[in-house]
Amino acid sequence: MALRNAVLAALLEGEASGYDLAKGFDASVANFWMTSPQQLYRELERMESDGLVEARVVQQERRPNKRLFSLTEAGERALYDFTAEPARPTAIRDELMVKVQAVDRGDEAAVRASVAERLEWARAKLARYDRLRARLLDGLTEEEYLVRAERIGPYLTLMRGRALERENIQWAEQALAVLERRSHAPAPH
Template identity: 75%
Template sequence: MALRNAVLAALVEGEASGYDLAKGFDASVANYWMTTPQQLYRELERMTADGLIATRVVEQERRPNKRVHSLTPAGWRALREFTTEPPRPTAIRDELLVKVQAMDIGDLAEVRASVAERMTWSRAKLARYERLRDRVLDGATEQAYLIEAERVGPYLTLLRGISFEQENIRWSELALTVIDRRLLARQLGP
């Protein structure tokens, strides 16, 4: 999937600055799409040139002017077309998994530290997602929200992010248990 499709989907919520989009990517879209602010700003320029988004300058007092972006009719069409295309299969590219694959001939303590760091990161991300879920629901039950909300796509992707981080934590706990046993066995010797 191209970054442009993720940007188009983010702009469905309405006009936004590059800064707002970057914050939104970090807070909600990060559960399924990662980008750097530099990549995002380059893509916004390309999308403006391609006529998918309109950009206007908003003058601000005591702050630099900001550029805000919104979908054009061509952008709406491109997003609708994207939703009709079959998705490509997902592929995991995770450096940590390569380290775990090679841990038996590597530095087991360093791999353990990397797994523990991933678990800490996943717990923090899960906590952020759960706080976001609570804000979105705003006291409503999930069932009521899914029936009554105007748009449920962002909520469904948030749920996927939550389950992804829960699984990362579960796997990390298992991996740490196995690695700790192996480290202990090495200390005790044959």
């Protein structure tokens, strides 16, 4: 999947500056798409030259002018076409999993520390997702929200991100317990 599709989907929320999109990616889209602000700005420029987004300049006092991007009809068509394509499963490319795979011949303490760091990262991310969920629901039950909300796509992706982080927490806790038990067990003969 191209970054452009994630940007097109993010712009469904409405007009946004590159800065706003970068913050939004961090808060809501990061559960399924990671990018740097530099990549995002370069992609917005390409998308503008391809006619998928348009930008308007907003004059600001005491700050540099900002450009607000919005979808064009061509951008909406491109996003529609993207959603019509079959989705291919993604492969996990996770450096931590390679380290865990090699733990038996590697630095077990360093691997344990990496797993513990991932555990804390997942807990923090889940807490952010839970705060976002509470803001989206705004006092409604999940069922009420899913019936009444104008757009449910952001909530459905948030649900997936929360499930992924809960699973990351469960796996990391289990992996740390196994590694801890083995560090105190007698060596196999």
